[in-house]
Amino acid sequence: MTALLAGATGLIGRELAASWTGPGELHLLVRRPVPVAGAAPQLQRVHVVDYTALPALPAADEAYCCLGTTIKVAGSQAAFRAVDFDAVLAFARAARQAGVRRFAVVSALGASPRSATFYNRIKGEMEQALAELGFAGLVIVRPSLLAGDRSALGQPQRPAERLALALTAPLATLIPRAWRPIAAATVARAMRRSLADARPGVRVVESAELQEIGT
Numbered sequence: 390m391t392a393l394l395a396g397a398t399g400l401i402g403r404e405l406a407a408s409w410t411g412p413g414e415l416h417l418l419v420r421r422p423v424p425v426a427g428a429a430p431q432l433q434r435v436h437v438v439d440y441t442a443l444p445a446l447p448a449a450d451e452a453y454c455c456l457g458t459t460i461k462v463a464g465s466q467a468a469f470r471a472v473d474f475d476a477v478l479a480f481a482r483a484a485r486q487a488g489v490r491r492f493a494v495v496s497a498l499g500a501s502p503r504s505a506t507f508y509n510r511i512k513g514e515m516e517q518a519l520a521e522l523g524f525a526g527l528v529i530v531r532p533s534l535l536a537g538d539r540s541a542l543g544q545p546q547r548p549a550e551r552l553a554l555a556l557t558a559p560l561a562t563l564i565p566r567a568w569r570p571i572a573a574a575t576v577a578r579a580m581r582r583s584l585a586d587a588r589p590g591v592r593v594v595e596s597a598e599l600q601e602i603g604t
Contacts, residue, residue: 396455404577579603
């Protein structure tokens, strides 16, 4: 079971890579060199790529896409779309050409192509475009606020995210699962387990279900 992973330097992608034990190889697509680390580093291969000109990818059975940024980090709405829509679709198309039949992607709570919010609208358009590529199984996960150590990844701090996590932590058990902050490791486990179900068609997994599957 060979797999492809785009976005291995992010919170969820890091957890997927770190927990990978096979049975086959995991190919990590990154935009800059990173050390291979995890439960079975001998099963991981790193490929430095440009998502605007992806090469042919190694043949694989399944793929995980954890690409994503914020408008603040990207610098503009156009730059945000280049990552969260264009790069995601480029990876998905390349994965299809590599023989991938099952694909899992990280989206966002509230994603909809009809959303009045730019962020959620782009995520919704991305979901819609992926559904048209013809994967035998497509898993779309929509986590709520992610909990994880971004500083350990060398990522810039997100003050609003840090404040929200600090305010909600004492009330976590009182917040409905659909809105409760969710650990990146929980999302990663839920992605793998959902894709392993091998259900045909498109499956959308909202944050409350991610909490259950990934626990």
